[in-house]
Each structure stands twice: as C-alpha cells, then as structure tokens.
Amino acid sequence: MSNSSEINESKSSNAIRAVRELFNDAIANHDAETIGILLAPNYHIVTGRSDQFHGANEESQRWASVFEKDPKVVYRRTPREIRVNENWGLAEELGDWTGSYSAENGMVNASGVYSAKWQRAEDGEWLIQVEVFTTLECDGPAGGCAKPDPIIRS
Numbered sequence: 001m002s003n004s005s006e007i008n009e010s011k012s013s014n015a016i017r018a019v020r021e022l023f024n025d026a027i028a029n030h031d032a033e034t035i036g037i038l039l040a041p042n043y044h045i046v047t048g049r050s051d052q053f054h055g056a057n058e059e060s061q062r063w064a065s066v067f068e069k070d071p072k073v074v075y076r077r078t079p080r081e082i083r084v085n086e087n088w089g090l091a092e093e094l095g096d097w098t099g100s101y102s103a104e105n106g107m108v109n110a111s112g113v114y115s116a117k118w119q120r121a122e123d124g125e126w127l128i129q130v131e132v133f134t135t136l137e138c139d140g141p142a143g144g145c146a147k148p149d150p151i152i153r154s
Contacts, residue, residue, distance in 0.1 A: 012084045012086060012091060012120075012126070013082040013084055013091070015126050016079075016082050016084075016091055016093060016118055016126050017079055017082065019038055019125075019126050019127075019128075020077060020079055020093070022034065022038060023035060023038050023077065023128070024075075024076050024077060026038070027063075027074060027075050027076070028074055028076075030067035030071070030073075032060045032061070032063040032064035032067060033060065035059065035060055035063050036056050036057060036059065036060030036063075038127065038128060039056035039059055039060075039127060039128050040056065040119060040121075040127040040128065040129040041055070041056050041057075042054070042055065042056075042129070043055060043056045043059055043127075043128060043129060043130070043131075044129070044130045044131075045059060045130070045131045045132075045133075046131070046132045046133065047133055048097075048099075048110065048112055048133040048134060048135035049135065049146065049147070049148045050148035050149070051148075070101050070102045072100065072101065072102050072107065073099075073100070073101040073102065074099065074100055074101075075097060075098070075099035075100075076097065076098050076099070077095055077096075077097045077114060077116075078095050078096050078097070078098075079093050079094070079095040080094050080095045080096060081093070081094045081095075082094075089119055089120030090117070090118065090119055090120075091117070091118040091119075091120075091126065092115065092116070092117060092118075093114075093115070093116040093117075093118060094113070094114070094115055095113070095114055095116075096111065096112070096113055096114070097111060097112055097113070097114050097133060098110070098111045099111070103140050103141050103143060103144030104141065104143060104144070105141035105142065105143070105144070106140060106141045106144070107140060107144075108138065108139070108140030108141070108144035108145060109137075109138070109139050109140060110135055110137065110138040110139075110140075110145065111135075111136060111137050111138075112133060112134045112135040112136040112137065113133075113134050113136060114131060114132060114133045114134070115131070115132050116128055116130065116131045116132075117129045117130040117131075
C-alpha cells in the first residue's frame with residue numbers, strides 16, 4: 001500500500017470512528033432522527049436476538065419506539081478494527097457492544113460483538129449499510145434475557 005493510500009485509509013477510518021461516536025451519542029441522547037441520518041437508505045440489521053429489520057426509516061422509527069418504551073435504554077458500540085477499500089468506498093468495522101435496558105423486574109445488561117459494513121455516499125459521507133450483532137453475554141432478571149426464536153428448517 002502506498003503512503004497516500006495509508007493516509008486516505010487512516011482519514012476514512014477516523015471518519016468512520018467519528019460517525020460511530022455520533023451514533024453512540026444519538027443512542028445515549030435518545031435521538032432517533034440522527035440515527036436515521038447515519039444509515040444508508042437500504043440499511044439492514046440483524047440484532048443480537050437475531051431479529052431482522054430493513055431500511056433507514058424503519059430503523060429510525062424502531063429506535064424512537066424503543067426510547068419511548070424504555071427511558072433507561074442505552075447501547076454502545078466500540079470499534080476494534082476498521083478496514084477500508086478506498087477505491088470502492090467500502091469499509092468493514094468489527095467491534096464490541098454493550099447495552100442495558102429495562103425488564104419487568106430490573107435492568108438487563110447484555111454485550112457481544114458486531115460487524116458493520118459501511119459505504120461512502122456520493123457526498124463523501126460514510127453511512128452504515130449493514131450491521132450484524134451477536135449477543136455473547138446477558139445478565140438480568142428472569143425474562144429479561146430472551147433467547148432468539150428457534151430456526152425452523154423446512
């Protein structure tokens with residue numbers, strides 16, 4: 001990799017980290033509108049419980065509903081590694097996540113790992129295109145840590 005490529009990759013990696021921090025701040029501030037702005041229109045997510053949702057507008061509405069139902073909810077994503085393909089305007093982010101949310105009998109604390117695919121928009125901004133979360137730990141009151149629905153093969 002040439003020195004200029006390394007500089008561009010570092011610049012893009014720093015930009016992605018900055019957008020990720022904006023996303024974390026939006027969650028902490030219960031700002032669903034900002035979350036929607038940071039996502040590609042065709043955004044797709046697989047949650048830590050294996051639920052799947054599609055579309056930036058749907059995701060923004062989903063977060064708004066979560067914030068309304070649970071004023072104590074908070075999640076944080078912490079990047080470990082970001083790899084960038086400058087020529088194509090694509091990047092992969094690998095990291096760890098933590099979250100706390102209210103259950104009937106108290107707070108639940110969950111954590112795990114995630115992968116995110118980013119794509120640079122025509123205006124030069126990096127947007128999250130896909131996120132996949134895997135829950136590795138969950139502690140809380142009975143019923144607070146609901147396992148994913150089973151996969152039924154036909």
